[in-house]
Amino acid sequence: MSGHHHQDQPAGEEFWDARYRESSRIWSGRANEVLVREVSGLTPGRALDLGCGEGADAVWLARRGWHVTGTDISGVALERAAEHAAEAGIAGRVALERHDLAESFPGGEFDLVSACFLHSYGDFPRERILRRAAAAVAPGGVLLVAGHAGGPSWDPDAHRDLHFPTAEEVLAGLELPRGGWEVLLAAEHVQALTGPDGRPGTRPDNALKVHRLR
Known part of the structure; x- marks a missing residue:
């Protein structure tokens, strides 16, 4: 993450469009390893990819039979995601919507809701957004x-102004009703990059x- 930004204001569409325009592709183009690891065994259905960026996760899911709604705040990112889906021949299984998740949220219910690295600068209401995500499952x-x-190992103090919650803190912030959900995984791991x-x-x-029981 880079660019000039007032830390008390959420990083909006202009910030992220500018961030994406810094290069022709800012992410690797590969699906997140944690998504691949945790979703490979699930039966494909309807998936929601929050903060889909340039579409690597959405395309990976669609290739495996999921019907995916991908959302991002950046129109530039969504254009690239659409190109990626078209190149992969699965554009018919990927619907892309622009949302500032602090202001709006995709409608419908989904068999999988994925929020991979949904971090942003400023007063970003991540807990509230993740509660909306749980409600959409x-x-x-x-x-x-x-x-x-x-x-990262080469700059451990990077993004000192961001709080990175533990999995347990994320779980607590979801405020899930007792008996309605099963925790399948809550753990830290080391990512090689x-x-x-x-x-x-x-x-x-x-x-x-987490798995919604009812």
Whole structure:
């Protein structure tokens, strides 16, 4: 994340459009490993990808038979996601919607709601958005939330102004009704990645996976 931004204001559409325009592709183009690991065994149905960016997760899901609604605040990101889906030949299974999730949220119920690395600058109401995400899970469905747990190995103090909650803190913030959900995963893991100098590095991440029972 880069760019000038007043920390007390949420990073909006203009900020993220500018961020995406910095290069022709800002993410790897590969689906998040935590999504691949945790969703591969699920029966495909309707999926909601919150903060879909350039569409790697949405395309991966659609290729495996999911009907995906992808949402992002950035129109630039969504244009790239649409191109990615078209190139993959699965555009008919990917619907893309622009939402500032602090202001609006996709309608409907989903068998999978995925929020992978849904972090932003400023006064970003992440807990409230994740509660909306849980409410959008259909009975029998799954909510997957993945987030950073700290800075990368080459810059451990990166994003000092952001609070990275633990999986347990995310779970508490969801305020799920007792008896209505089953926790399948709440754990921290180390993600291997390549640093800006091309050398291998790591970053602590965490994941929460909960199953709606009714």
